[in-house]
Amino acid sequence: MFNRFKERLKGFKEAVSTKIQEKGEAEAKKAEAERGKAEEGKPQSKTGPAAAEALEAKIPAEDNATKTKQSFKSRAKSLIFEQEVVLDEKDLTDPLWELEMALLESDVALPVAETIVASVKDELVGRKKKIRADTGEIVEEALRSALFKVLSENRFDVDEFIAKADKPVKIVFVGVNGTGKTTSIAKVARYLKDRGYSVVLAAGDTFRAGAVEQIEVHAKNLEVKLVKHKDGKDPAAVIFDAVEYAKAHHRDVVLADTAGRLHTNVNLMDQMKKIVRVVKPDLLIFVDEAIAGNDAVERARLFNEAVPIDGTILTKTDADAKGGAAISISQITGKPVLFLGVGQDYPDLVKFEPEWLLERLLGS
Ligand SMILES: Nc1nc2c(ncn2[C@@H]2O[C@H](COP(=O)(O)OP(=O)(O)OP(=O)(O)O)[C@@H](O)[C@H]2O)c(=O)[nH]1
Ligand SMILES: [Mg+2]
Incomplete structure (x- = not known):
C-alpha cells in the first residue's frame, strides 16, 4: 500500500x-x-x-x-x-x-x-x-x-451518526461505473449487522444488466432483505419502497445501490437528482476508487457540485501505490471520508481514521 x-x-x-x-x-x-x-x-x-x-x-x-x-x-x-x-x-x-x-x-x-x-x-x-x-x-x-x-479536517463519526439518527437511516451510494459501489454496500451492510443494526438493501441500479442479480447474491450471503422491482426502471421508486419496507418492519438502515454514471451524462445526473429529491437520504455517499488518483478527486468535486454529497468511500486503497486521492479528496470536497475499501471481501472495509491512514502512508 x-x-x-x-x-x-x-x-x-x-x-x-x-x-x-x-x-x-x-x-x-x-x-x-x-x-x-x-x-x-x-x-x-x-x-x-x-x-x-x-x-x-x-x-x-x-x-x-x-x-x-x-x-x-x-x-x-x-x-x-x-x-x-x-x-x-x-x-x-x-x-x-x-x-x-x-x-x-x-x-x-x-x-x-x-x-x-x-x-x-x-x-x-x-x-x-x-x-x-x-x-x-x-x-x-x-x-x-x-x-x-x-x-x-472534516472528521465525522459514522457510528455515532447512525446511532443517533432517526430510523430507518437512509443511505444512498452514488459514483461512476465500476468503482465499487455495490461491493461497498455489501461491506457496509455487514459492518452494520456486526454492530447490531438491521439492514435493508435497495436494488436501485435499474440500468446495468445483471446489477440486480449481483446485489441479490450479496443480500443472500449476508442474510439481509433486498427490495427490488421486477421490471421497474425507476430507481427512485425502488429506493422509496425499500424505505417504506424498513419503516413497516422497523429496520434500522436502508442501503441503496444506484447505477454507475459519469458526471457528463446529463440524463443519469438528472436521475440522481430525482432520487435525492424523492428519497431525501440521510447520507449521500460518493464512492470512488483510490487508484483513480486525481480523477477520483475531480469526480467527487463534480458530483458534489451537482448534488451535495455527505461523504465519500474510497475503494481499492489496497491496490493504491500513490495515496494522493486518500489525502486530497476530503479537502477538495469539504466532506469527510467515511470508509476505505481495502480488498474484495466483506470484512475489507476500514472506518476512516487519520491515524490509521497516516501509519500506512508513512509507516515502514
Ligand atoms: N481490490 C479491491 N477491489 C475492490 C474493492 N472494492 C470493490 N472492488 C472490486 O471492484 C470491482 C467493481 O465493484 P462493484 O461493486 O461491482 O462496482 P460498482 O461501482 O457497483 O460497479 P457498477 O455497478 O458497474 O457501476 C469488483 O471486482 C470488486 O470486487 C476494494 O476495496 N479493493
Ligand atoms: Mg454496482
Missing part, C-alpha cells in the same frame, strides 16, 4: 537531513574557530573534530582496549552535532520543491500539496533543532504533523 508515495518522499527526507547535517557541521566549525580565537594564548581545551582527534591520540592503548577507534569517532561526532541548528527558508527551498513534486506525482491535488508544503515549512523553519543522529526523525515529525492536519 502506498509504496510509490513512500519511495517518492525519500528524496525530500534525505535532502532535509543532508541540509541539517551540513549546517550542523558548518556551525560546529564556526563555533570552534570562535572559541579558538577567544582562548588564544590560554591552555587549549578544544572541542569539535580537531578535539576529537586530539583526544583520541592521547588515549593510551590499554584504555582503548574496549573501545574501537570507530566507536570513539562516532561518539565524538555525536558530541559535535549536539547543538542547535536553525533552518531558514533558503535552506529549505530545494527540499520543499522536492516535497511538492513528490506530492504532485503521488496525485495529491495541487492546493492540498501546497497546504502540506506550507505546513512542513512552518514546522521546520526558524525552530531550533537539536541535532544528533536523528535528523530523519525531525523531517518525519514535520511530515507527520502536516499530513495529520490535512487528514483530520
Whole structure:
C-alpha cells in the first residue's frame, strides 16, 4: 500500500537531513574557530573534530582496549552535532520543491500539496533543532504533523451518526461505473449487522444488466432483505419502497445501490437528482476508487457540485501505490471520508481514521 508515495518522499527526507547535517557541521566549525580565537594564548581545551582527534591520540592503548577507534569517532561526532541548528527558508527551498513534486506525482491535488508544503515549512523553519543522529526523525515529525492536519479536517463519526439518527437511516451510494459501489454496500451492510443494526438493501441500479442479480447474491450471503422491482426502471421508486419496507418492519438502515454514471451524462445526473429529491437520504455517499488518483478527486468535486454529497468511500486503497486521492479528496470536497475499501471481501472495509491512514502512508 502506498509504496510509490513512500519511495517518492525519500528524496525530500534525505535532502532535509543532508541540509541539517551540513549546517550542523558548518556551525560546529564556526563555533570552534570562535572559541579558538577567544582562548588564544590560554591552555587549549578544544572541542569539535580537531578535539576529537586530539583526544583520541592521547588515549593510551590499554584504555582503548574496549573501545574501537570507530566507536570513539562516532561518539565524538555525536558530541559535535549536539547543538542547535536553525533552518531558514533558503535552506529549505530545494527540499520543499522536492516535497511538492513528490506530492504532485503521488496525485495529491495541487492546493492540498501546497497546504502540506506550507505546513512542513512552518514546522521546520526558524525552530531550533537539536541535532544528533536523528535528523530523519525531525523531517518525519514535520511530515507527520502536516499530513495529520490535512487528514483530520472534516472528521465525522459514522457510528455515532447512525446511532443517533432517526430510523430507518437512509443511505444512498452514488459514483461512476465500476468503482465499487455495490461491493461497498455489501461491506457496509455487514459492518452494520456486526454492530447490531438491521439492514435493508435497495436494488436501485435499474440500468446495468445483471446489477440486480449481483446485489441479490450479496443480500443472500449476508442474510439481509433486498427490495427490488421486477421490471421497474425507476430507481427512485425502488429506493422509496425499500424505505417504506424498513419503516413497516422497523429496520434500522436502508442501503441503496444506484447505477454507475459519469458526471457528463446529463440524463443519469438528472436521475440522481430525482432520487435525492424523492428519497431525501440521510447520507449521500460518493464512492470512488483510490487508484483513480486525481480523477477520483475531480469526480467527487463534480458530483458534489451537482448534488451535495455527505461523504465519500474510497475503494481499492489496497491496490493504491500513490495515496494522493486518500489525502486530497476530503479537502477538495469539504466532506469527510467515511470508509476505505481495502480488498474484495466483506470484512475489507476500514472506518476512516487519520491515524490509521497516516501509519500506512508513512509507516515502514
Ligand atoms: N481490490 C479491491 N477491489 C475492490 C474493492 N472494492 C470493490 N472492488 C472490486 O471492484 C470491482 C467493481 O465493484 P462493484 O461493486 O461491482 O462496482 P460498482 O461501482 O457497483 O460497479 P457498477 O455497478 O458497474 O457501476 C469488483 O471486482 C470488486 O470486487 C476494494 O476495496 N479493493
Ligand atoms: Mg454496482
